[in-house]
Amino acid sequence: APYEGIAFQFSHHTVDKDGTVKHAGEFLNVEPGYFPNYDFVRALKDELSQDDGSIFRYSNHENTYLNLILGQLQADAEPPQDKDDLIKFIKTITQSSKKSDDFWIGERTMIDLLEVVKKFYFDPRTNGSNSIKYILPSVLNRSKFLKSKYSKPIYGTSHGIQSKNFNSWTWIQNASDGSVADPYSLLPKLFDDNDEQQVILLSQEDELKNGGAALMAYARMQFEIISDYERNELKTALLKYCELDTLAMVMIYEAWQHELFDQG
Numbered sequence: 001a002p003y004e005g006i007a008f009q010f011s012h013h014t015v016d017k018d019g020t021v022k023h024a025g026e027f028l029n030v031e032p033g034y035f036p037n038y039d040f041v042r043a044l045k046d047e048l049s050q051d052d053g054s055i056f057r058y059s060n061h062e063n064t065y066l067n068l069i070l071g072q073l074q075a076d077a078e079p080p081q082d083k084d085d086l087i088k089f090i091k092t093i094t095q096s097s098k099k100s101d102d103f104w105i106g107e108r109t110m111i112d113l114l115e116v117v118k119k120f121y122f123d124p125r126t127n128g129s130n131s132i133k134y135i136l137p138s139v140l141n142r143s144k145f146l147k148s149k150y151s152k153p154i155y156g157t158s159h160g161i162q163s164k165n166f167n168s169w170t171w172i173q174n175a176s177d178g179s180v181a182d183p184y185s186l187l188p189k190l191f192d193d194n195d196e197q198q199v200i201l202l203s204q205e206d207e208l209k210n211g212g213a214a215l216m217a218y219a220r221m222q223f224e225i226i227s228d229y230e231r232n233e234l235k236t237a238l239l240k241y242c243e244l245d246t247l248a249m250v251m252i253y254e255a256w257q258h259e260l261f262d263q264g
Contacts, residue, residue: 005068007040008218011242012047013250021250023163023243024050030221030235037069038080045089048108055093056249057110058132066090067097113249136248137182140172143255145262147172147180150251165239171247183244188237214238 012025027043029036048055057063070090073083080086092106117130123142126134140146151172154160163169175181217234220226226234 005065005072006036006215006218007065007069008036009214009238009242010040010044011239011246012044013243013246014051014053015250015253019254021161021254023161023165023247026164026239026242028235028239028242030218030231030238032222037072038086041066041069041086041090042082045086048093052108055108055110056113056253058112058245058249059114060112062110063094063112064097066094067100070094071099113252117252132245132248132252133182133184136184136251137180139252139255140180140183143251143258145258146251146255149254155247163243165236165243183248184241187240187244188233214241 008030009028010026011023014022014024016022025043025047027040027047029039067090070087073079073087076083091104093108093110095105095109096103114130114132117135121135123138125141126138129135140150151170152160153168153170155169155171156163156166157168171183171186173181173186217238221231221234
């Protein structure tokens with residue numbers, strides 16, 4: 001299928017040994033009619049080649065898509081000149097999927113934070129879901145460390161945490177019941193028209209709550225005639241949501257690190 005396996009966006013946070021957090025990079029290509037997958041891998045390679053640290057993902061999605069792109073490179077009748085470099089890179093950070101012709105586990109294969117959650121974390125307030133959209137609010141509500149650190153406008157400042165899409169942002173904000181508000185609810189809405197079909201398809205009101213909604217926003221920019229203003233609004237929202245997805249992994253890591261090692 002022509003729409004199968006489109007990798008149009010990633011976000012990348014780093015955590016240094018001393019605990020410094022930084023939104024190091026991102027990629028987004030929503031140019032209509034353009035196949036972004038190879039540029040996606042090139043940009044990811046550039047990002048991850050800057051250090052040799054552990055790479056975290058959340059769920060098998062990233063591994064699956066990189067395997068898919070590897071297959072696209074191998075099957076391409078007119079492959080890019082850097083085909084071999086891209087395949088080699090993909091194999092260093094992934095493991096072979098069940099559909100792969102050969103078997104490998106890359107020396108920097110991504111660590112799945114979701115598997116750690118499944119094995120070691122339980123909170124009734126997630127309603128049995130392991131989605132990062134539910135785990136993040138749960139961890140925020142339980143971690144005094146995160147509440148203290150992110151209750152100040154330090155995110156997106158030169159002296160705090162560098163960010164590409166936020167300025168002096170405070171992540172810890174209280175909901176009406178006194179709990180910590182879901183950070184995803186603080187972000188701009190993606191779809192604010194009342195198109196019935198969209199609402200049904202999104203099934204999460206009109207916030208970009210999951211990858212399906214991101215794909216819908218991407219599809220809208222690909223196939224619909226929309227104004228430059230609306231296109232820019234959608235791009236801004238996609239960048240913010242994706243940045244929060246990787247920040248969520250950082251926050252979960254920080255909370256657990258503090259629980260395990262910093263309480264004396």
